[in-house]
Amino acid sequence: MENTSTSEYMALINELSQGMEQAKQLRFHLNLTSPCEAHDFLLQGILSSYEKSLMILKSNGTAGQVEATSSVSVDGSSYSGDLNNNLKIHQEHKDTPKRRKHSHTWTELVRINSENGLEGPTDDGYNWRKYGQKDILGAKYPRSYYRCTYRHLQNCWATKQVQRSDDDPTTFEITYKGTHTCNHSANGVPQPASIEKQESRHYSHNHRPQQNQTLLNFQANHRVDIGDLEKTEKPSLLSLPSTFGCLEGENHKFPISTFINDNNFESYSQFMSESNYLPYQRNSFEGAHNLQYSESDVAVIISANASTTYSPIATMEFPVEPLDLDPNFPISISGFFT
DNA sequence: GTGATTTGACCTTT
């Protein structure tokens, strides 16, 4: 958008935002009056396009950042694109001077499908134990605190915080702190602890969630590990569930189809997302990675939206190696699936 | 009975 004036840029953002909002209202209205999967499918596609467009615009409009988009392809069994399920992973690293307890911190935005009766985002593959809840100033919903179930047994100090979005109650912001040192990652095995269950008492006073079946039908697992860019420590492992179909050994391989340039790909290969146990099995998984990265801030958005059209996706497999993220490494948009 | 959740109190950070 280098030739676009600021006012035009803002107007464009505004128009797209309005369009997206109206599409949301339309979907809400249709769901009330005449629930229909076909309608939802189309509207989800529209919303997805709006989101992607906004993502691109906002990324391009931010100086000092680089962007990349890609789609992650998952074999049929591994992802089923529930059309109401947008899944974003927002990974960030801030160079605030705060002393940090954990070496890794990142945030995922998980959008749920409210029509499935879910009360919270899906399981992420680890076993968590809730240890606290706090009302946050200015937030409509309380923040929940979880630690790894195996903290004491295996000295695993991973924690996460779950905050329901004020603006979009179907979206949960999940902040992970620390990485798991336990050996209890689920790798596709349904886990007993889901946020749906964990937060049911807060968000579902009138009904108990259909935990078993619904959870199994709607489980979105994510593993994102960017590491702490301020330190030399670098993650080398991508944890992938067996449902990806190409799980090998220590999960060092996974399929990905991408529009990222080859040069960018390796630096980018840390990020993955996965979904499984979703209804409406599909043969492909489409998503966008939006990476914004500067010396002071790293943010990665992985969006696994259902799309209205399905671009041919070349699935490739590659080893994941420990990597050093150069704050200046170039990532450019070389394509965008729609 | 056992393990997970809740929630008020306490601690830490800014």
Next chain:
DNA sequence: AAAGGTCAAATCAC
């Protein structure tokens, strides 16, 4: 001092 984060006893669910 205020807000966020954690602890731990009480309670709940299985």
